[in-house]
Amino acid sequence: MMARAHRSPSGGIAGPLEEGLAQAGELWMAAPAAGGVMTPRDIRRDDREVGMKAQVLNRYDDDLSAPSWVDFEDVPDPKITTPTDVIVRLGGAGVCRTDLHIIEGVWRPNMDPTGKGLLPLIMGHENAGWVEEVGSAVTGLHKGDPVIVHPKITEGSLLVHRRGHDMHGPGRFPGLDSSGGGYAEAMVTSVRNIVMLPKTLAPKDAAPYADAGLTAYRVVKKAVRELLPGQFCVVIGVGGLGHIGIQCLKAMSAAEIIVVARSDQSLKLARESGADHLVKADGSEFDTVMSLTKGEGAEAVIDFVGEKGTTSLGLKMTRPLGNYYIVGYGENINIPAVDLIITEKSIIPSLVGTWAELAELMALADRGLVRLVTQEYSLKDANNALKDLNAGKVNGRAVLIA
DSSP: OOOBOEEEOOOOOOOHHHHHHHTSOOOOOOOOOGGGOOOHHHHHHHOTTTOEEEEEEOSOOTTSOSSOSEEEEEEOOOOOOSTTEEEEEEEEEEEOHHHHHHHTTTTHHHHOTTSSSSOSBOOOOOEEEEEEEEETTOOSOBTTOEEEEOSOBOOOOSHHHHTTOGGGSSOBOBTTTBSOOSSBSEEEEEGGGEEEOOTTOOHHHHGGGGTHHHHHHHHHHHHHTTOOTTOEEEEEOOSTTHHHHHHHHHHHOOSEEEEEESSHHHHHHHHHHTOSEEEEOSSOHHHHHHHHTTTSOEEEEEESOOOTTHHHHHHHHEEEEEEEEEOOOSSOOOOOHHHHHHHTOEEEEOOOOOHHHHHHHHHHHHTTSOOOOEEEEEGGGHHHHHHHHHTTOOSSEEEEEO
């Protein structure tokens, strides 16, 4: 039987620098290697003065042209500072296109308007691993429990939180608006963010569910409330989110799934994920989709790209009274108000899902109805993963392994 996680009392108030470092996804004592034999890595981790390794973003790169973007550094270990804290030893951290947007400064007007308040930053908001240490108020978690981490940390007592809408209430989003993300050997989160992993899933295979999977599941959950058998749903983009979205649609709806993607590799992944129709984005995609939908357009269009013309394309593919769901971002949506009024099309945005939806997604995954396609990289090779993602070379989702 696994020993109970070590408990730490609530800590005092740290200064800004200490607090930033404490949130930066730091370490603890690692469990011994299989068989109970301490490895050199375990011994190094046991020395709390050494700290842990992390990939740190120290500067923005507006045009993504620098030879490298993050620096492999020693940073302090994470610490329990509140009774509800949980330290997670990371088994996998997903690499998201949002991380590229952070690097190029897309989020700077919102998260770092002066350019001096956010960096250095440990990115990574798709995280899974094993419980390592818990605060004094945490019950039901044991050292070594495999878990996945909902990305936004909130205090939890406000009405918006109690209704389950943590993404729309005050809080922190480590790896995005504050340091302490998963591009590291460990991180600290809240017990409210912890979802137990089913025995069928290893952390490295599950980490991207925390954002890519959860975001895809949430938008599909919205869409299937309206979709009926015999109707059509168009999915634009088959990357880390798209291939999960297709599988969720297949598991939760009888509508026909039309997938639009640019590369043969993406279309192959779409077919393996359960798409009914494959459409190459080669300039003829609108006509092809209209032909498949008998000239009417689709009842639902889910746009996981949201840039390079897909917003206007997606709205054109949406039939009157249909719903256009926007998940990806990068360009503005431009449509005359009169067109929306005449067609009664709805534009529905979708963000990251709730804690409950992450638990629901884990149930789908446990049953084998959803399966992540991942490409593994060592933590020290994070720049390679980011470069491959930017170049469109990642099949499914890139995952960093510490």
